[in-house]
Amino acid sequence: MRRLEKISEKIEKNFEKGKPLHPFYSLFDAADTFLLTPKDITKTGSHIRDAVDMKRAMMTVIVALLPTLLFGLWNIGYQHNYSIDGSTELHILSNFWYGFLVWLPIVITVYVSGLSVEIIFAQIRKHQVAEGFFVTGMLIPLIVPPGIPLWIVSLATIFAVIFGKEVFGGNGYNFLNPALLARAFIFFAYPSVISGNKVWIADKADAFSGATPLDICKNAADAGLNANELLQQLPSIFDSFIGIIPGSIGETSKLAILLGGIILVITGVASWRIMVSTMAGGYLTALLFNLFGSGAYAAVPAHQQILMGGLLFAAVFMATDPVSSTHTRQGEIIFGLLIGILTILVRQWNQGYVEGLVLGLFLMNVLAPLIDWCVIQLNINKRKRRAIKARV
Amino acid sequence: MPKVFKIRKGLNIKIKGESAKEILPFNASRFALKPDDFRWIVPKLLVNEGEAVKVGTPLFCDKENENLLFVSPASGTVKQIVRGEKRKIEYVEIESDNRFESVTIDIPPITNAQNITLTLQKYGLWNTIRELPFNRIARPNRSPKAIFISGFDTAPLAPDVSYLIENQIDTIQKGIDIITHLSKGKIYLSLYKKANNDELKTLSGIEFVYFTGKHPAGDVSVQIHKIYPINKGEIVWYIDLQSLIMIGKLFGNQKLDFSKKIAICGTGLEKRGYISIPQGAELSTFLSQNAKKGNYRIISGNILTGKNISQSPFAGYYHHQITVIPEGGQRRLFGWLAPGFTLWSYSRTYLAWLFPWKKFNPNSSLNGGIRPVIFNTYYDNVFPFDIFPAQLLKACIAEDIDLMENLGIYEVTEEDFALCEVICPSKIAWQEIILKGLTMLKD
Numbered sequence: 001m002r003r004l005e006k007i008s009e010k011i012e013k014n015f016e017k018g019k020p021l022h023p024f025y026s027l028f029d030a031a032d033t034f035l036l037t038p039k040d041i042t043k044t045g046s047h048i049r050d051a052v053d054m055k056r057a058m059m060t061v062i063v064a065l066l067p068t069l070l071f072g073l074w075n076i077g078y079q080h081n082y083s084i085d086g087s088t089e090l091h092i093l094s095n096f097w098y099g100f101l102v103w104l105p106i107v108i109t110v111y112v113s114g115l116s117v118e119i120i121f122a123q124i125r126k127h128q129v130a131e132g133f134f135v136t137g138m139l140i141p142l143i144v145p146p147g148i149p150l151w152i153v154s155l156a157t158i159f160a161v162i163f164g165k166e167v168f169g170g171n172g173y174n175f176l177n178p179a180l181l182a183r184a185f186i187f188f189a190y191p192s193v194i195s196g197n198k199v200w201i202a203d204k205a206d207a208f209s210g211a212t213p214l215d216i217c218k219n220a221a222d223a224g225l226n227a228n229e230l231l232q233q234l235p236s237i238f239d240s241f242i243g244i245i246p247g248s249i250g251e252t253s254k255l256a257i258l259l260g261g262i263i264l265v266i267t268g269v270a271s272w273r274i275m276v277s278t279m280a281g282g283y284l285t286a287l288l289f290n291l292f293g294s295g296a297y298a299a300v301p302a303h304q305q306i307l308m309g310g311l312l313f314a315a316v317f318m319a320t321d322p323v324s325s326t327h328t329r330q331g332e333i334i335f336g337l338l339i340g341i342l343t344i345l346v347r348q349w350n351q352g353y354v355e356g357l358v359l360g361l362f363l364m365n366v367l368a369p370l371i372d373w374c375v376i377q378l379n380i381n382k383r384k385r386r387a388i389k390a391r392v
Numbered sequence: 393m394p395k396v397f398k399i400r401k402g403l404n405i406k407i408k409g410e411s412a413k414e415i416l417p418f419n420a421s422r423f424a425l426k427p428d429d430f431r432w433i434v435p436k437l438l439v440n441e442g443e444a445v446k447v448g449t450p451l452f453c454d455k456e457n458e459n460l461l462f463v464s465p466a467s468g469t470v471k472q473i474v475r476g477e478k479r480k481i482e483y484v485e486i487e488s489d490n491r492f493e494s495v496t497i498d499i500p501p502i503t504n505a506q507n508i509t510l511t512l513q514k515y516g517l518w519n520t521i522r523e524l525p526f527n528r529i530a531r532p533n534r535s536p537k538a539i540f541i542s543g544f545d546t547a548p549l550a551p552d553v554s555y556l557i558e559n560q561i562d563t564i565q566k567g568i569d570i571i572t573h574l575s576k577g578k579i580y581l582s583l584y585k586k587a588n589n590d591e592l593k594t595l596s597g598i599e600f601v602y603f604t605g606k607h608p609a610g611d612v613s614v615q616i617h618k619i620y621p622i623n624k625g626e627i628v629w630y631i632d633l634q635s636l637i638m639i640g641k642l643f644g645n646q647k648l649d650f651s652k653k654i655a656i657c658g659t660g661l662e663k664r665g666y667i668s669i670p671q672g673a674e675l676s677t678f679l680s681q682n683a684k685k686g687n688y689r690i691i692s693g694n695i696l697t698g699k700n701i702s703q704s705p706f707a708g709y710y711h712h713q714i715t716v717i718p719e720g721g722q723r724r725l726f727g728w729l730a731p732g733f734t735l736w737s738y739s740r741t742y743l744a745w746l747f748p749w750k751k752f753n754p755n756s757s758l759n760g761g762i763r764p765v766i767f768n769t770y771y772d773n774v775f776p777f778d779i780f781p782a783q784l785l786k787a788c789i790a791e792d793i794d795l796m797e798n799l800g801i802y803e804v805t806e807e808d809f810a811l812c813e814v815i816c817p818s819k820i821a822w823q824e825i826i827l828k829g830l831t832m833l834k835d
Contacts, residue, residue, distance in 0.1 A: 038758065039722075044823065046697070049758050059728040269767075
């Protein structure tokens, strides 16, 4: 270890102020602290500090994403084979390998495009390279369809990092979730690659439908099917829960997502309040549609509705983004509830946006500061009332 | 049964290095008074180098209130007056003759607050009474809405307060009788419910309040927030028990004695216990005989809010604890990936959380790079005030005075944010930022 430290010190000298390589200091720092924890000691305030830092916290999110990712990769291969010859064999390794080869170019594209922007901005601003993008870069490939063109992914990532984050001051100052912005960008700029029946299975056989549960519901509404006919077309609850259905790479397996959620809640990195309230908001709204709605889609049982699409994935990994969600405990619950409610409302009422989640989450990211403002104002008013009472 | 407040939001950091309940032999030969120990005091020197002083001889006063004297804790000669940048007085050092002769003491009749205030200022004990908001020395001739005394300490490795004041209860009672005259409000003494409070419970003329739960339950500002929160424009005073002993001795026995018990703790020491010395004693000779080999940091106070006194190791004026911990700075390979069985973290991101009974070895590593605030609600878990810590921090960074006031900055001191600072994954200097905010508001 000492030897590594010495080597690092030696290299660092070339990046010091006044040296020709100084403009690239943030790059050196990123690599150096990637390898070894920083050597800084406390100067002011408390003399000891927690061992956790932003790198570790972000790494924990990535670990929590692993079950989803691993299952998602296998499912890409499985869905591909299933669409071609109806094979229901598990073929764990070969399906996984197939999926891995589909995923790898996407993730490389995302990291290369996003990190280039991050490093350029860190250099200009003389910041250290923030760790937030490691999570964003992991999330983006999980929320796009497997067959997405790479140039679109790259464009969306660059757009999301610049306009979702850097223009506002970088990590910690953004009000939109960059991964969500990337998906929304693709959805509005290139809708054909991220909606419809054809895109959710990699290299699918043309004859095979390949519709996600959400698409099935929309198609049923278009075709005027009744509730029973629709329910027969939908995948079983078991399949939806385990995730053997077409969809974005990471969203299909609810089981894997729940595993990740448990990791996040135990480690204390993400808020269980947001997770629970988002699902509760979705479930209750769907239940209201069950009771009072009309049409086949509204009759789909509430628990089945919240297993569709990316609602659970978003509740666990996207809505809990500590920066773009609300910054108060009480606000978290309202924030989550409204995401769930809006998602189901958009899905049910505006069939032009099959995945209402993107809109619901997007809107709530924008409204989160307002929720916080209200919560904080309540606290301020309480303090003022107490002061008035004390004076009387 | 009196009211019991339970502090749920907080954190007891389990670290090694407790002190044993025994008095270690120690005779200090040098003492120092540091103006920096007294917030926002502008010192005006009253002695020169080489002058002879007694216990109680004024060394400097406050430029704004020349009655407020800061006096020598020992008799001997002024060895040196150390100045820093811009001739700022760092400390006034006294070489002790070990006789502790005091100036002649002349106590006026205790009839009114005015007499008591002047006497306390004259003999250098007024500065033991401090004022909130701002955590400064109490401004004389103001009327606090109450006076608070904390009867326990929950900080890491904190001394057992009942041991600090053992067999001194009568003197404390005398001190309480004196300060009662200073406020029209009540005097509150907070006790830890599960602690041995037999001696303290015999006190009279005060209101007992009980606390239980995690650190910072023992911090007086937390207790004030729970008992009787401060509104804008109000002031409260607080004092610690050992200072009450000094006041009690002055008025009861006509004796000026600045000695107090201090816990010596931390993993940097071979032998840990308590010492009984006058305030401001020089510790390096004592600690160096006792220290383990290596690079250590000497902290006056606890590891959360104490001052680093490695450069000039004189015990801080208000502290009753000296902590010695190893300096950090050792780099770890792949910190973001390693399992971390021996690391301490409030989060459960390292596997050490599977062994909650384990005490860990503290050091002064920052353990990460400085980042903007990301985990905004994470701090709520360790912050027992009805205040939004991250939002108040941001208001201080933005220097938004109205927002700071609205968010309740008058109810807190920077030390209340120590736990937020410790657990902060963004490694933000919370206490420094909050203090800057408070300094903007001072009148």
